[in-house]
Structures are given as C-alpha cells and as structure tokens.
Amino acid sequence: MFHHITVLKEEAVEALNIKPDGIYVDCTLGGAGHSSLIASKLSSKGLLIAFDQDESAIEHAKEKMHPYLDRVIFIKSNFQNLKEELSHLDIPKKDQTPQVDGILFDLGVSSPQLDEAERGFSYNHDAELDMRMDQSSSLTAFEIVNEWSEQQLIKILFEYGEEKFAKRVAKRIVQTRLDAPIKSTKELAEIVKEAIPAATRRVGPHPAKRSFQAIRIAVNDELGVFDSALHQSIECLAPKGRVSVITFHSLEDRICKHIFSHYMPKCTCPPDFPMCVCDKKATIKLPHRKPIVPSEAELEINPRARSAKLRAAEKL
Numbered sequence: 001m002f003h004h005i006t007v008l009k010e011e012a013v014e015a016l017n018i019k020p021d022g023i024y025v026d027c028t029l030g031g032a033g034h035s036s037l038i039a040s041k042l043s044s045k046g047l048l049i050a051f052d053q054d055e056s057a058i059e060h061a062k063e064k065m066h067p068y069l070d071r072v073i074f075i076k077s078n079f080q081n082l083k084e085e086l087s088h089l090d091i092p093k094k095d096q097t098p099q100v101d102g103i104l105f106d107l108g109v110s111s112p113q114l115d116e117a118e119r120g121f122s123y124n125h126d127a128e129l130d131m132r133m134d135q136s137s138s139l140t141a142f143e144i145v146n147e148w149s150e151q152q153l154i155k156i157l158f159e160y161g162e163e164k165f166a167k168r169v170a171k172r173i174v175q176t177r178l179d180a181p182i183k184s185t186k187e188l189a190e191i192v193k194e195a196i197p198a199a200t201r202r203v204g205p206h207p208a209k210r211s212f213q214a215i216r217i218a219v220n221d222e223l224g225v226f227d228s229a230l231h232q233s234i235e236c237l238a239p240k241g242r243v244s245v246i247t248f249h250s251l252e253d254r255i256c257k258h259i260f261s262h263y264m265p266k267c268t269c270p271p272d273f274p275m276c277v278c279d280k281k282a283t284i285k286l287p288h289r290k291p292i293v294p295s296e297a298e299l300e301i302n303p304r305a306r307s308a309k310l311r312a313a314e315k316l
C-alpha cells in the first residue's frame with residue numbers, strides 16, 4: 001500500500017501555468033499526486049516526464065497513472081541528472097539545452113518511505129539504519145553513524161539538523177560505538193535522547209528528530225543535489241516556463257531563495273547612465289511576492305504539511 005497525502009497539490013500545479021500541449025517535469029514523483037493532476041491537464045499532445053530515485057515509487061505510479069500512460073515518461077534517476085536525462089529525450093533543444101515548460105520539486109521523503117519500518121528513516125519504528133531514498137546507492141545511515149569522525153558528525157548534526165547539542169550527540173555516538181556498532185534506529189534514537197539535556201527533551205518534537213533529519217540529508221546529499229538541480233531547471237526552462245518548488249525546512253528554502261535571487265541580479269549602473277552597461281539582467285521573475293503555505297484546512301487533514309513552503313519562478 002503506497003499512501004502519500006500530496007502537499008499544496010492545487011497550488012503547486014497552478015503555479016506551473018499548465019498548457020495542455022506543453023512539456024512538464026515532475027522531479028519528485030513519489031505517490032504521483034502532483035503528477036496525476038499535471039497529466040490530467042495535458043492533452044495527448046502534452047508530455048510529463050516524471051523522475052524518482054526510488055524504484056518502488058515508479059512502480060506504484062505506473063499503476064496509479066494508468067489512464068495517462070500515453071503522455072508520461074518515467075525516469076528512475078536522481079534529479080541531479082535532470083539536464084543529462086532530458087537531453088536524451090526527443091524534446092525541443094536550444095543550443096543543445098533541453099527546453100521544457102514547467103518543472104516541479106516536492107522535496108524530501110514520501111510517507112511510505114517514512115512509514116515502512118525497513119527503510120530505516122524513522123525513530124518511531126525499529127529497523128536497521130538505512131535512510132537511502134535510492135536503494136541502489138551505497139552510502140547508508142549505518143556507515144555515517146559508525147564510521148564518520150566525531151568532527152564530521154558534529155558538522156552534519158549542526159548544519160543539516162540545526163541541532164544545538166550537536167557536540168554532545170556526536171560525542172555520545174562515538175563513545176557508544178566503541179563497544180559495538182550502532183545498528184538500529186531505536187538504538188540511535190535512544191543515544192540521541194540521552195545526549196540531550198533532560199529539560200530540553202521534554203519540550204517540542206521528539207529529541208531525535210533533528211539528528212535523524214541531519215543524517216537523512218547527509219545519506220542522500222539532499223542539499224547538494226537540490227542546489228545543482230535547481231540551477232539546471234532554470235537553464236532548461238523555455239521562455240515563460242515555470243519552476244515550482246515545495247520545501248520542508250529552512251535549509252532547502254534558503255537554497256531556493258538564494259538561487260532565485262542569483263538569477264535576478266540588480267542593475268549596478270550609476271543612475272545617471274543613459275543605458276545599462278553592467279549587463280546584470282534578470283533571467284527569471286517571481287510570480288508570487290511571498291511563499292505560499294498550506295491553508296488551515298489542509299493542515300487539519302495533513303499535519304505533516306506544517307513546514308511546507310511553495311516558491312515559484314518564471315523564465316523571462
């Protein structure tokens with residue numbers, strides 16, 4: 001059973017301004033919620049190219065999207081290969097760069113990935129430490145927890161988990177693994193909990209939440225691949241094409257904001273110059289001034305959407 005409640009479904013697809021005969025890319029197919037809505041808006045002349053690095057998401061989507069299979073291409077790949085994968089397809093190119101009308105990112109993991117104990121993502125289920133979205137990749141949470149140095153652990157816990165007690169958590173992990181390898185999610189959750197001062201443990205989310213997020217981001221190099229793919233997306237958009245991005249934490253949102261502002265440089269010519277000579281021209285514009293967030297009604301049905309933010313950009 002593959003059940004994922006799609007976040008900001010209507011809003012994210014609306015931000016793409018779908019043309020029935022256009023070419024669209026869903027970089028994060030997951031439970032195919034956004035993809036099914038995009039495909040339903042396409043005519044038989046339109047095309048949806050759907051990426052996921054998780055084989056089980058692709059297999060499920062092929063069944064769910066049965067009525068639209070004439071207009072969908074599934075690609076089992078990391079979206080960091082976006083430009084390369086698109087360049088192999090028979091779609092328009094400009095200076096050898098593939099051109100599409102819209103690209104969607106709905107970042108992070110899907111509910112089935114979190115809820116299937118054996119994937120090792122969750123502190124709520126006991127399982128082997130894994131956390132790979134792509135089951136064929138080699139780096140696992142087990143390797144990070146048992147083999148990375150204390151300094152490397154501090155860095156990821158602090159940067160990717162924004163864990164205030166990164167030093168204490170890393171130290172406790174390193175001390176514990178001297179006796180025997182840390183094998184399971186429950187063991188790790190317990191170690192993190194014990195490393196965090198008792199008064200802090202009692203407030204807010206589960207004390208292991210930030211550390212698990214950090215390790216998951218490191219296993220899947222989530223920030224690195226998103227940064228690269230968002231640059232590639234802007235390159236691959238046709239004029240008036242849109243990219244729509246749903247992020248779930250401040251690190252992803254910061255990358256999105258930085259990249260969008262990189263493509264909107266401000267003219268630095270002195271105001272009395274008759275014409276612009278600095279050549280700092282915007283490549284994109286933002287259709288919405290502020291990020292779109294889920295409504296109260298959506299949050300009532302799906303509390304997991306609480307941290308979601310949608311940003312979009314349009315190629316000029």
Ligand SMILES: C[S@@+](CC[C@H](N)C(=O)[O-])C[C@H]1O[C@@H](n2cnc3c(N)ncnc32)[C@H](O)[C@@H]1O
Pocket residue numbers: 004005006007027028029030031032033034035051052053054057077078079080106107108109110111133225
């Ligand atoms: C939040 S879910 C997407 C849910 C989907 N939008 C829906 O409505 O059902 C994210 C999906 O993106 C995939 N994913 C995350 N990072 C990826 C990457 N770098 N390359 C390819 N797929 C990725 C995950 O495997 C997961 O299935």
